[in-house]
Amino acid sequence: MDGKFDWLIAKAAAQPGPTLRVAVIHPVDASSLKGALDAAQAGIMTPILVGPIAKMSAAAELAGLDISGLVQIEAPYSHAAAARSVELIHEGNADALMKGALHTNEMMAEIVKRAGGLRTDRRMSHVFLLSTAGYHKPLLISDGALNIVPDLTSKRWITQNAIDAARAIDIDPPKVAILSATEEVDPIIPSTLDAAALCKMADRGQIKGGVVDGPLAFDLAVSPESVATKGLKSPVAGDADILIVPAIEAGNMLAKQLDYLAGASAAGIVLGASVPIILTSRADSAEERLASCAFASAVAHWQRDQP
Template sequence: MQGPPAPRKVAVDLEDAMGTSETGRDETAFEGLLARAGQPAIPAAIVHPVDALSLSGAIEARNHGLIEPVLVGPPARIEAAAAAAGLDLSGIEIVTVPHSHAAAAEGVRLAASGAVSALMKGALATSELMAACVAPAGGLRTERRMSHIFVMETPAWPSWLLISDGGLNIAPDLMTKRWIVQNAIDLACAIGIELPKVALLSATEVVDPHIPSTLDAAALCKMAERGQIRGGILDGPLAFDLAISKESAAAKGLVSPVAGAADILIVPGIEAGNMLAKQLDYLAGANAAGIVLGAKVPVILTSRSDSARERVASCALAAAWLDWAGRAI
């Protein structure tokens, strides 16, 4: 018996609305984001780019003037990937290391020394790269907790939608959530969202001692009132429908500056964030960019299945944030 067809990232009935190509990807995705990215190109270490997709994303980002890539990995494998993808590596620096673990360590060393302004994940596991980033001896840690932020562009929503943390912190406590929120607010500001509206998601809008995420949401709102979180408007707990639907908020009699107008969705844990972002990606025709903030440099962190276009958009996030923060080399 024949199995089900492989999932596509854009449903057929969304193609006309999105202007997608025959490959099912939106070729004009993130045009506004690319236009906002700071200049000149930032030096970025591409960690273990030994497959065609990760290498092509880095080269395309270079062609857009976003990054100046430094390829860190085994030269023979990098050159084989370039040949397979028909990519020209002329003029691009390659730092020789024997394997992915060494590439992660060397990329972190380059970032900590100031030789590059950003790191970009290549063909290695997220856990392998982030283990090197969070290691105390690596020199990238700050007072903040590192957190991952998805930036989604979807025909189901009129503007960028940020989701955090769906890629790094598994079960964040309250103080970790404080930095998750602050990192997301900072990125929203960097891409031009003034005073972003932050929805602290849970299963209900009522503070319930049996649901820890509602208690955290209430505490985070109070922390924002006291200046421990700055730059955004917070409300929560909010169920997902209340965060994105004014009609749902009105039906429940909820008065909120965030309900129905959220720019940022803060999820209770990594499972919720990961599933929410990927549901938008695969079922709602979304394009997704991703970045980790909270380290001394931004970490461009994409899924291994992300398109080259989405990888370019993730580079644009790093460039925009560095330009906003005034920390580019």
């Protein structure tokens, strides 16, 4: 572990009250099981393993992991595990979900069901939390994993969810940059029109809790030198906490470029459902999985304290 998320893990472990009860969906591989065990040992969450018990036990034995002390609930296959995990939320027996060894679409299909799912009045969205030596503070990016080509209504909730996530980890109020290819509102670039509308929505109180500006090109969002060169006046430019991207490709590529080329570490969760959802990747390191659990714990505790 490189320690980039030590502050977040420590915050989650120090939360008052009981630890987060997390239904881990179909954890039939070593990385899913180890992520759950690491989070339990760090005092961040109490895992509930939901899946085929024989397969989970075999995977644990092969990896040299002891899961005998964890609650295990039988579900014969991945789709059934997702459905049973959602039921645990409705029953009040779990506080969050964590993706195991199943496809994201399979898990989300149960979560977004209109009858029996975990929908709220918000659009669900994914938030990356990145820590890199190339930037002076943590950086949130949304949405690079869930909403493919979001319309303005979806972008409103993507922005609000990201603001709430930032506030939950003590970035308050966060500075939000709505990204496009230019800082000018240009009718031939739809993302600049959406950015301008989102800023006005923030002015009118339709988006709360953050300082929102856009459109901004990426360099203007994060580089004070670029801001000075272009002479831009903005309360966000050069010091953004949150980057809202125009489409999934932009967010996914941006987060992965920072990860693979700039040495960033990344955590990721889904917000907008009735509970936080920990969305890990097979390529995540042990620290990144632990950080995602800590991120979800911080958000869940923050949400409980809201009026």
